[in-house]
Amino acid sequence: MRKLTVTFVCENRHAVESVTVDLTSRGEVTSDDIWELQTKDCQCKKCGSKIFTYHTRYK
Numbered sequence: 001m002r003k004l005t006v007t008f009v010c011e012n013r014h015a016v017e018s019v020t021v022d023l024t025s026r027g028e029v030t031s032d033d034i035w036e037l038q039t040k041d042c043q044c045k046k047c048g049s050k051i052f053t054y055h056t057r058y059k
């Protein structure tokens with residue numbers, strides 16, 4: 001089983017959203033694919049920021 005966990009983090013380092021993708025059914029995941037995983041118009045609940053980066057972690 002191969003899974004990719006993507007955590008979206010705002011510019012103030014608040015973890016806003018975390019999504020896990022099963023790579024066995026999906027194949028390779030590009031940067032564009034990753035951004036599509038994020039909720040549209042996502043905003044940090046703690047600081048209101050809309051500027052995000054993401055971290056990926058393979059399991």
Ligand SMILES: [Zn+2]
Pocket residue numbers: 010011012013014044045046047048049
């Ligand atoms: Zn924030």
